[in-house]
Amino acid sequence: MADAIVIGSGPNGLVAANLLADAGWHVVVLEAADAPGGAVRSDRGVDPEFVSDLFSSFHPLAVASPAVRGLGLEGFGLRWSHAPAVLAHPLPDGRCATLHRDGGAPDPDRLERMFGAHDAAAWQRLADRWDRLDPHLVNALLTPFPPVRPGAAIAARLRPSGLLDLARFLALPVRRLAEEEFEGEGPGLLLAGCALHADLLPEAAGSGAFGWLMAMLGRRYGWPVPVGGASALTAALVRRLESAGGEVHCGQPVREVVVRNGTALGVRTADGRGHRAGRAVLADTAATALYGGLVGWEHLPxxxxxxxxxxxxxxxxxxxxxxxxxxxxxxxxxxxxxGTVHLGADLDELGDYAHQVLTGRLPARPFALFGQMTVADPTRSPSGTESAWAYTHVPQRVTADLGPDGITGRWDRREGEAMADRVERQVERFAPGFRDLVAARRILTPPVLHSLDGNLVGGALNGGTAAPHQQLFLRPVPGTAGPRTPVARLYLASASAHPGGGVHGACGANAARAALSAHRRSPARFLPAAGPRR
Known part of the structure; x- marks a missing residue:
């Protein structure tokens, strides 16, 4: 009998499993797919000589997160690589705003050459704000809510007036932040593009803070990639877990969390086998898959x-x-x-794109995030070539296509090819001749992404919206915030729980710590000898 069963081997599940194993628990991870990793996997499916990341590629949150950093994965084969520049946002006239990693040692001359004197000083003020709060702000964002210790550390660094100013700053839309701080376009475009990694419109409250967070993580840590592909990060997590006695079993889809008298006893896999969990079950699954799926509504309020x-x-x-x-x-x-290039002409184009997606309309000119993987890690493809990708957000339900292709959201072969062509035309705006370089391409539509990782429901990457009404103590829903669930010894360990999407492992770490804390408080620490029954 395992002490804990973890459903799913994405980064949250594997971080949770490692922390439980470090506490001396026997941990078994059950993964539905044929390989571990969830949305942190790579392959050679585009071309045998090219390594392509299927989902997540750049990992600033992983190197900043105490949950991942504390595992010492470099001792288990993980190596990080950086592109010469973190992020670029080219403009149609040939200018380019660029973000560089400085590790806290800024280059004022470079900032002034790129932004001009006024905007360089404004950008430095944003960097100084980050430096005053580092590392407590990241810790506050990634630990369970409320973040008592990091919150107290932040309060100690800021006077009451400073806390009020910070609260206003964190609520600003990125468009308003850019209007208040900058004269030119470049800095605001860098921030707005970062905000659009999530589903936050440039006009949405909190989008300024999200864009600032991603940009400052890049400035401090870079946006690194695992040498050899995203699967190298997963492989290091698995090796570390196995070295501590944990187990990972792939091709084992879980069909049911077995619940008796309000307590999770274990799980049942698709082959009908029962797997007992003596202390906890942790679900690195979408909240919608856990509640009413793996756990029947009869066991829930x-x-x-x-x-x-x-x-x-x-x-x-x-x-x-x-x-x-x-x-x-x-x-x-x-x-x-x-390593990463954001493709959108100006802030108005980015705002129009985001509003169109939010309202179900497929943009004619999609904002695209473009990854140059060989620039970031030369092992990804033969010398002189480039392993690249781009993704763009589309509506969960397409009500109209503003482009010429009549895409309906069926995402069949024709619609996928048409959307890929549209993305390539967007790249061509900023890189004429790009399409002549394409030797092979692979198209991952929302249904394909979902089929490759069941947590990417409808092609969503972040486990649920990043909007304020579904964050912090409201994630996944009010009353079940964080990892704890209405079922004893069952914990939600996926991005559907606070703090949400990103490869930071914090959702898994929070679930593991909640399980450890509950076990220490429980007078009856092990389940009865009887195995799970219906």
């Missing part, structure tokens, strides 16, 4: 069923992977040195 009907997913996604014969021919040469 009626209020939860009502609240889950209001659970909101983030935007769907279309991703295109390419094997390119040569480097991307950017009109702005600085973009060629960045």
């Amino acid at each position: 009626g209020s939860l069923r009502r609240d889950m009907r209001r659970f909101q997913w983030d935007f769907a996604t279309v991703k295109v992977d390419w094997a390119l014969r040569g480097p991307v021919p950017w009109s702005a040469p600085a973009a060629g040195r960045a």
Whole structure:
């Protein structure tokens, strides 16, 4: 009998499993797919000579997160690689805003050359704000709510007036932040593009803080990639777990969490086998898959069923992977040195795109996040070539196509090809001749993404919207915030729980710590000898 069963081997599940194993628990991870990793996997499916990340590629949150950093994965084979520049946002006229990693040692001359004197000083003020709060702000965001210790550390660094100013700053829409701070376009575009990694409109409350967070993580830590592909991060997590006595079993889809008298006793897999858990079951699954799926509604309060009907997913996604014969021919040469490139002409275009997606309309000009993986890690493809990808958000339900292709949201082969062509045309705006370099491409539509990882429901990448009404103590729903569930010894360990999406492992770490804390408090620490029954 395992002490704990973890359902799912994404980064949250594997971080949770490692922390429980470190506490001396015998942990078994059951994964439905044929390989571990969830949304942190790579393959050679585009071209045998090219490594392509299927989902997540750049990992600033992983290197900043205490949960991941504390595991010492470098001792288990993980190596990080950085592009010469973190992020670029080219403009149609050939100018380019660029973000560099400085590790807290800024280069004022470079900032002034890029932004001009006024905006360089404004950008430095944003960096100084981050430096005053580092590392307590990241710790506050990634630990269970309320974040008592990091919150107290932040309060100690800021006077009451400073706390009020911080509260206002964190609530600002990124458009308003750019209007207040900058004269030119570049800095605001960097922040707005970062905010659009989630489903936050430039006009949405909190989008400024999210964009600032991602940009400052890049400045401090970079946006690194695992050498050899995203699967290298997963492999290090698995090796570490196995070295501590944990087990990972793939091809073992869980069909049921076995509940008796309000307590999780274990799980039942698709082959009908029961697996006992003596202390806890942790579910690295979408909240919608756990509540009413793995756990029947008869074991849950009626209020939860009502609240889950209001659970909101983030935007769907279309991703295109390419094997390119040569480097991307950017009109702005600085973009060629960045691992990630944001593609949108100006803040109005970004705002229009986001509003169209939010209202069910497929944009004619999609904002695209473009990854240059060989620039970031030369092992990804042969010398002189580029392993690249781009993704764009699309509506969960398409009500209209503002482009010429009549895409309906069926996402059949024709619609996938049409959307990939649309993304390529967006790249061509900033890199004329790009399409001539394409040796092979792979298209991952929302249904394909969902089929590859069941947690990417409808192609959503972040486990649910990042909007304020479904964050902190409201995630996944009011009353079940964080990892604890209405079922004893059952914990939600996925991005559907606080703090949400991203490869930071915090959702899993929070669930593991909740399980350990509950076990220490429990007078009856082990379940009866009888195995799970219906």
